[in-house]
Amino acid sequence: MxxxxxxxxxxxxxxxxxxxxxxxxxxxxxxxxxxxxxxxxxxxxxxxxxxxxxxxxxxxxxxxxxxxxxxxxxxxxxxxxxxxxxxxxxxxxxxxxxxxxxxxxxxxxxxxxxxxxxxxxxxxxxxxxxxQSTPSSRPDVKLATLDGQTTTLDAIAAANAHQPMVVNLWASWCPPCRAEMPMLAAAQAHNPNVTFIFANQGESARATREFLSSESLHLNNVLLDSGRRLARSVGSQAYPTTLFYNAAGQLIDRHMGMLSRATLAHALENVEAASARHSMKTEETE
Incomplete structure (x- = not known):
């Protein structure tokens, strides 16, 4: 659904x-x-x-x-x-x-x-x-970097010690996306224990770079979802959509529309708590 x-x-x-x-x-x-x-x-x-x-x-x-x-x-x-x-x-x-x-x-x-x-x-x-009795996992969708390389969310998670992950689906033509981007950039800088992904929807690398430069936004993990395959795989039909995954790659929360600092803080609390619970269960079974 x-x-x-x-x-x-x-x-x-x-x-x-x-x-x-x-x-x-x-x-x-x-x-x-x-x-x-x-x-x-x-x-x-x-x-x-x-x-x-x-x-x-x-x-x-x-x-x-x-x-x-x-x-x-x-x-x-x-x-x-x-x-x-x-x-x-x-x-x-x-x-x-x-x-x-x-x-x-x-x-x-x-x-x-x-x-x-x-x-x-x-x-x-x-x-x-x-x-949804089985928690949704990170979609196995190929995405492009701004440099033309191909990657996946799982590959980025593995490179970042499987931290909790926030995936933001956005576009430069979307007013609420543009409005929340500075706040998300600050959150990425202040939360090194969380991996932030910015998946641009349907725009070229050049257009994405020009937007980020014009807004003086310095973001890590900016990816291109040119065919909107990621958006379709998570059932997103409106932007911005932000997904919150725990350290095990399970979807814990999602937010459709513009985030505020408060709603982002609330979602991060939930995903970090879920990651901690998963770690405790893993330790108990070992």
Whole structure:
């Protein structure tokens, strides 16, 4: 299954699609459960969704405040996808309990709506987990260096002591790709224990060099995916897409769209923790 679905010039991630389906299920269940009763939970459900989003964002920002402190406007730029799931769920539960306490007649329709939404979310997420029961590995795709040599992600991993790896799929014509590139360049410089790969999509070596030079970007491991084979192999239909692999080459996290310093820090924490767990298991079996 692709990681994102294209809708004309827009793209929506599969995770976002599951949330939308869960919300639709909640609306339908709430409407059915409130037949012949008043009030209907529709307005409450929309408010509940908003409360959940705000709570999830606030908790995420608090967790990674040092990353936002220098750029406070980034707090309201939710394009980075920085949300804390547990924080959002707690916020929704708190608001729902207050609403039911004030309007007891909402208990049944609101409860049915929340249960239906939770079941759909769990079912779709569970189905996706079953389809991906075996963790995705680094694709065995041949890529070109700017010097015309051929390499693969596994070859680069072997040359870097099998460190955790971040693979960024980008293009110079992509505005969010250009916007996040300086931040990724700084991250590469400040995280020598992580291998960063920058796989340009469909552009020539000359065009790629000219872009990097014009932006004064100094990057290691810039590769060319001229036929977009890497993008197809990982199900990417929108740029930028960033993939996070642990030291064993297993896909731990992925991010569609522009990263912020906070969302990058969060993903790096996840991939480094996964790499540490893999190392512990390897030591236990030896």
């Amino acid at each position: 692709p990681a994102a679905l294209s809708l004309g010039p827009w793209a929506i991630s599969v995770d976002q699609l599951w949330l939308i389906l869960a919300f639709i299920a909640a609306l339908i269940a709430g409407h059915l459960a409130s037949r012949g009763r008043a009030p209907k939970p529709t307005d409450t459900l929309f408010t509940l969704a908003l409360v959940g989003l705000v709570a999830a964002r606030v908790v995420f920002v608090l967790r990674y405040w040092p990353e936002y402190a220098d750029h406070p406007l980034g707090v309201i730029d939710i394009r980075d996808g920085g949300f804390d799931t547990v924080g959002g769920l707690v916020g929704m539960a708190f608001y729902a309990s207050l609403k039911v306490a004030r309007q007891p007649q909402l208990r049944r329709p609101l409860g049915a709506a929340m249960l239906a939404g939770a079941l759909v979310w769990a079912a779709t997420g569970g189905a996706l987990s079953l389809m």
